[in-house]
Amino acid sequence: MKQLMTGNEAVARGAYEAGLTFASAYPGTPSTEILENMVQYKNDLYCEWAPNEKVALEAAIGASIAGARSMAAMKHVGVNVAADPLFTFAYTGVTGGCVLVSADDPGMHSSQNEQDNRNYATAARVLMLEPSDSQESKDYMKLGLELSEKFDTPVMLRMTTRVCHSKSLVSLEDRVETALIPYEKKIAKYVATPANGKALRRKLIDRLKSMEEYSNHAEINHVEYNGSEVGVISSGVAYQYAREVFGEDVSYLKLGMTFPMPMAKIKEFAGKVKKLYVIEEMDPYIENHLKMAGIPCIGKELIPEMDELNTDIVRKAIFGISTETIQSEKEAVVRPPALCAGCPHRGFFYALKKKKNIIITGDIGCYTLGSAAPLSAMDTCICMGGSISAGHGAAQALKKNGSDLKVVSVIGDSTFFHTGINSLMDVVYNKGNSVTVILDNRITGMTGHQENPGTGFTLMGDVAVEVDIPLLCKAIGMKEENVITINPLDLKATDQALTAALAKDEPTVIIAKWPCILKKFSEQDKKEFDLTPKKCEIDQETCKKCKSCVRTGCPAISSGDQIIINPDSCTGCSICKQVCPFDAIREVK
Amino acid sequence: MSEVKNILLVGVGGQGTILASKILSEGLSQAGYDVKMSEIHGMSQRGGNVSTQIRFGKKVYSPIVGKGEADVIVAFEKMEALRWIEYLKQGGKMVINDFEIPSVPIQQGIAKYPEGILEELLHKAKASVFKAGEIASELGNSKTMNIVLLGALTKAMDIPGIDWEEVIRNNVKKGFEEINIKAFRAGADQVA
Numbered sequence: 032m033k034q035l036m037t038g039n040e041a042v043a044r045g046a047y048e049a050g051l052t053f054a055s056a057y058p059g060t061p062s063t064e065i066l067e068n069m070v071q072y073k074n075d076l077y078c079e080w081a082p083n084e085k086v087a088l089e090a091a092i093g094a095s096i097a098g099a100r101s102m103a104a105m106k107h108v109g110v111n112v113a114a115d116p117l118f119t120f121a122y123t124g125v126t127g128g129c130v131l132v133s134a135d136d137p138g139m140h141s142s143q144n145e146q147d148n149r150n151y152a153t154a155a156r157v158l159m160l161e162p163s164d165s166q167e168s169k170d171y172m173k174l175g176l177e178l179s180e181k182f183d184t185p186v187m188l189r190m191t192t193r194v195c196h197s198k199s200l201v202s203l204e205d206r207v208e209t210a211l212i213p214y215e216k217k218i219a220k221y222v223a224t225p226a227n228g229k230a231l232r233r234k235l236i237d238r239l240k241s242m243e244e245y246s247n248h249a250e251i252n253h254v255e256y257n258g259s260e261v262g263v264i265s266s267g268v269a270y271q272y273a274r275e276v277f278g279e280d281v282s283y284l285k286l287g288m289t290f291p292m293p294m295a296k297i298k299e300f301a302g303k304v305k306k307l308y309v310i311e312e313m314d315p316y317i318e319n320h321l322k323m324a325g326i327p328c329i330g331k332e333l334i335p336e337m338d339e340l341n342t343d344i345v346r347k348a349i350f351g352i353s354t355e356t357i358q359s360e361k362e363a364v365v366r367p368p369a370l371c372a373g374c375p376h377r378g379f380f381y382a383l384k385k386k387k388n389i390i391i392t393g394d395i396g397c398y399t400l401g402s403a404a405p406l407s408a409m410d411t412c413i414c415m416g417g418s419i420s421a422g423h424g425a426a427q428a429l430k431k432n433g434s435d436l437k438v439v440s441v442i443g444d445s446t447f448f449h450t451g452i453n454s455l456m457d458v459v460y461n462k463g464n465s466v467t468v469i470l471d472n473r474i475t476g477m478t479g480h481q482e483n484p485g486t487g488f489t490l491m492g493d494v495a496v497e498v499d500i501p502l503l504c505k506a507i508g509m510k511e512e513n514v515i516t517i518n519p520l521d522l523k524a525t526d527q528a529l530t531a532a533l534a535k536d537e538p539t540v541i542i543a544k545w546p547c548i549l550k551k552f553s554e555q556d557k558k559e560f561d562l563t564p565k566k567c568e569i570d571q572e573t574c575k576k577c578k579s580c581v582r583t584g585c586p587a588i589s590s591g592d593q594i595i596i597n598p599d600s601c602t603g604c605s606i607c608k609q610v611c612p613f614d615a616i617r618e619v620k
Numbered sequence: 621m622s623e624v625k626n627i628l629l630v631g632v633g634g635q636g637t638i639l640a641s642k643i644l645s646e647g648l649s650q651a652g653y654d655v656k657m658s659e660i661h662g663m664s665q666r667g668g669n670v671s672t673q674i675r676f677g678k679k680v681y682s683p684i685v686g687k688g689e690a691d692v693i694v695a696f697e698k699m700e701a702l703r704w705i706e707y708l709k710q711g712g713k714m715v716i717n718d719f720e721i722p723s724v725p726i727q728q729g730i731a732k733y734p735e736g737i738l739e740e741l742l743h744k745a746k747a748s749v750f751k752a753g754e755i756a757s758e759l760g761n762s763k764t765m766n767i768v769l770l771g772a773l774t775k776a777m778d779i780p781g782i783d784w785e786e787v788i789r790n791n792v793k794k795g796f797e798e799i800n801i802k803a804f805r806a807g808a809d810q811v812a
Contacts, residue, residue: 035649035657140660164656164683197658197683200649268683275681343686354688356706357744363703364731366632366723368668405728581728586667589722590729 033200038168038190041201042132043068045172046102047076049128050209053094054078055087057449058478059106060141061195062134066104066490067481073491075206080481080490083415083449084109088131089116092185095129096221098212100176104132107148108414112450114151117185119223121155122231124183124238126212128176131157134190137312138339143395143412145337147314152187152290156235158242159187159290160251161267165199167251171287174251182242189289191312193268193339243291251287252296258282262304264297264317264328269340273310276345292320301326308333308349312340370400372587373602375472375545377406379519381583381606382526383468384408386533389437390425392465394418394451396443397476397547405582409441416450418442419467423458426465437533438465445475445483448498452507458538459508466532467540469500470519472547473556480550487555504540519543522609548602565603566619567596573615580607580616624677626685627777629769630704631696632721633670636766639791640694641672643770647787648676651779658683667724669700694773696752696766697721698737705744714747715772715811717765748772750810756803761796764803771807 036044042065046054054076056066069078081087084105094101105113110133117131133151136142152159160175162168168190175186219227246252261281265273270285277283284300286293301307301321309318309330318330333348334340347353370377380401383391393399393409394417402409411421422440429436442451447469455467475481482488487497504514513535517528525543532539546556556562569580571593581590585607587600596607596616608616627644629637638659645657653676660671673685690708694715695701701716708714718738725731741747750772756765767788774784785801792800 033649035645035655192660193658193683196660197656198645199656199680199683200654271681271683341684341686342682346686354686355710356688357708357710359702359705359740359744361702361734361737361740363699364723364726364733366667366669366699367725369724371667578729584724584728586724586727589727 033202035198036165036169036201037064037196037198038162038165038194039064039196040068041165041168042104042172042188042190043072044201044203045169046130046176047072048169048204048206049100049173049176050207051100051102051176052076053091053099053101054104055081055090056104057081057084057087057109058475058481059109059134060478061136061192062104062106062109062132062190063478063481064195065132070491078490080483082484084113085116088113088120091129091131092116092120095125095127097126098214099127100129100209101127102130102132105134106142107133107135107146108142108144110148110151112415117151117157118155120185121157122223122228122235123221125179125185128179128186130172130175130179130186130188132188132190134192134195135313136192138192140192143414145313147316148187149189149289149316150314152189156239157185157187157290158182158288159189160287161189161289162194162287163267163270163285164194165197165201167287168194169201171251178245182238182245184238184242189267191268191339239291243294246288246291246293247295249288249293252293253285253287254296254300255283255285256303259304260306262300262307263310264300264307264321265310266317267312269310269312272340272342272345275342276349286317289317292317294320294324297321298324298326301328310334310340310345313337367403368400369403369584369586370397371548372585372600373548373604375519375543375547375604376401376470377583377585378522378604378606379468379470379525379543380406380408381610382522382529383439383441385526386439386529388435389439389533390422392418392422392425392438392440394442394446395477396446398441398443398470401441403584405584415446416442416454419451419454419465420457422465422467423454423461423463426463427461430464439468439529439533440465441468441470443476444469444471444473444485444500445481447500448484452503455504455540456507463538464536465538466529467538469540469542471500471542471544472550473544474547474550476547476549480547487553500542509538509540513537513539514542515540516542516544519545520604520606522606548604565605566598566601567603567605567608567616568598568619569594569596570615570617573613575613575615577612579610579612583607583610624675624680625777626690626709627674627773628685628690628693628704628707629672629674629696630693630700631670632700633668635670635696636763637670637672637696640766640770641674643787643791644773645674646791647782647784648674648779650787651782653677654680656680656683669703671704692773692776694769696769698741699723699734701741702734702737705741708745712745713776714741714745715769715776716741716747716749717752717769718749719751719753748776748811752807755806755810759799759802759806761799761803764800767792767800767803768807771804772811775808775811
């Protein structure tokens, strides 16, 4: 019986079937559901959320060295964070098979950039597999663990949004247990000193030759020969688009293993067709390999180098044909995402927006939406953890140059644990004066509510020790009076905390603590916060339509002939009530 | 059936498009079709628009539907029907929930919810328009709105040999089977 599965579910299933016993990840769209789906197999394997991707990969490396099959999963930008261990791991190789899942996001559906992580495989020289649907996601995960052990190399399983989040049919198999490989001390293999590193480097070059030999004969680099007129080389989901657009009458070389590239097979295929196309998303990765080998092909001169592809784009690029469409003169209004009704970040950003003469460095999470109108209370967002360090650099440069601008750095709880802690040490150690605000909503919000070191629970549902953020701040050298915890739904308290912090010429931390309104509240949440359901209502007779409440950007409030609060979406957070100058808003049960 | 059929479910985060598309794709795969279903996760929970794409046939390659290729579009919200109309095939059908959810720029008073959407859509395409939410509420559970729309969709798709009610029984919460089946039938009655 086949089952409909997303690529992410299939990766988790493949890892389970292959007898894997250790998995670690940091959540990030489109990779998050891989580890969420591992939990169902927790009687047979161990899985965890790591504080960041570097930690996740290092933990997977450790599990491999200890003799177990292991994996780490992350979104494309997470591999940047994990790149340091990755490059040396390529030298040392593995004991138990180890797969790094990189989930790229062409088209930036939920990411700050678009990057083609196939380039990491060539740069680090690790074997790479690219599934194009859910069945392949499962099969390649299993194959990846086998090839990792066969060639003594980490394997990168490169997914993309459409492979991760599309469902297609998958045949399931039983789990085959793999015994832990008995531990042996291998100093020359695993201690990457310069002397050992040089020897490992030579081995890596030899390994590349045997991997390329395998790639040339691998079944997953598959030729479908339908004649000599036109040939198409493709990989990943781009193959699905190409296969649909070009149809039955052209020949295909579908690449499942894209590093090392099967150059002999490619040359042979190219020699059998008169015209050769390379259809791939983002970078000219396959195309460049062909061009370096002197194989003529048509690729990025027709196919866009950015954004995700689809059949429309490929058809138009190659054949110049567009499907006829029904057009309307009427235009749908955009529907941009917004902070939810009742989001604790709204109160904080509303108070922050009122402060003048500041630069606000932001970070990655739901709260990046604080940059959207009408709040517009964020000036930068670069990368995970970057708010505090970029803020520190800005603050020091401003101070050195005699500017009176001050800096507020805004970061979420999970992002703070990810890489924000290092940055805060920088502020304290180097006597900065930026204000750090940790928006602690008691969960990893943006990716759909994953546990983290501050929530009190693990991925597998066990009770965990919580990081004590105020104590942590003190431990790295913050003065006790400079670390303050506030309720961000209390606008007055938030404003006072910001005013006091901005007046100081030393590091300050404000912890804005209130649970995400969409979160499933824990017993502790219910004890610590007043989460009883409430609603706010506008008294239309008192309302002067000044729109102060509308300017909080709350999606429960609509402005028309009357200003109305939608009772179905209002959670009674009372931010609108606090900003109303006419006392026209009241709380109702 | 050698050709591939394309279905789009479009709406706003939280309207229940995911469950409806799950039931749809389960039913199709049990009937022996190759099925691919694609959805975009991420920021949708925060009030953005959501779309689920379902393709089925003997063999399906691309998991996403191209412009001008959808056989049926089900819009859980009427402005979303307008947004996606260019994906409808010439001669394709629309199932439209006569329901408005203003987006943030509209709530802020920066933009206006377009007027005359239904007239425009009925003029451009073959469409069934009804108030799925009211039908669901009259049946006693407003949350079955998505199943009302699913009932209309399967009627519009006209694929024989699938026991949709059995698929619904296996995919909804225990104790809610009968209300969902009533909702499904009420939805089917809306499509001629």
